[in-house]
Amino acid sequence: MPDAPTELSDDVGFLLSRISGDILRDTNSALQPLGLRARGFSVLSCAAEAGEEYTQRALAARLGLDPSQVVALLDDLVDRGLVERRPGEQDRRTRTVVATAQGRRLHREAVRVVAQARRRYLSVLSEAEVAALRATLTRLAER
Amino acid sequence: MPDAPTELSDDVGFLLSRISGDILRDTNSALQPLGLRARGFSVLSCAAEAGEEYTQRALAARLGLDPSQVVALLDDLVDRGLVERRPGEQDRRTRTVVATAQGRRLHREAVRVVAQARRRYLSVLSEAEVAALRATLTRLAER
DNA sequence: TATTGTTATACTCTATAACTATA
């Protein structure tokens, strides 16, 4: 019967937190010239990606954030003219989040910059390994 | 030529940060009855695992923390009689970190508790997938 | 001069509870 490892360096939780921290720093410094950080970028992405329109609540759930955190992140993006809050149509309690034209432009640029940082960061892995990693992480995220 | 994905949900960085956050919360709540959190546990692990003795600097490097953070984490563990700081033998600037008998006992218990939490958290994956994930993360951590 | 542990400080991120307006 295989057992979970007792060595810290073999613990998936420890490894995840180390690497997640590294990649976060890497992402933030890549985004800095654009005046964005990782969390702001993820909010902007939800607002800019075609398809769904998110209420703030749905957006928080999607990003794994507390709704109260989303408020501050949105306030900043709104102040900078990158996204808009629109009153919900069926439910007037809700506000729906959409990117402005300027927000979509900045988002495209940010996607480019982040993708480049990822390629660099993940360059020690083969394409197959990256795909397998992405698939595994996606399954964990869907729990 | 394969390109990095532009969808947020396919970004390895985003997935890592979501899952790392989830697993951190899970770990912290599993360790709570023992009066530990993830970071304190990782410091205790370094002190308790046989083999090397770490200076505070080496320990910080191993854990990916700033040396100044290690001071506070150690202060707490020392206050609770779980680890000791011993003056370095060759270099009197350094202090080496070792677990007390009580610290080693608590560490064994914590390892058990964390391993159980991990098995539960990772139960959606096959053993082969967990092994592959661990191997991939290890390679990224060794960059 | 350079490095180790330490202190101080500020900033980011996360968690919680309470308020308001709608449902």
Added chain:
DNA sequence: TATAGTTATAGAGTATAACAATA
């Protein structure tokens, strides 16, 4: 009564610079 957004606040985590002791 329950839920959406908001506000306020505290706590955890991270980053940086400076200092004393030692190399």
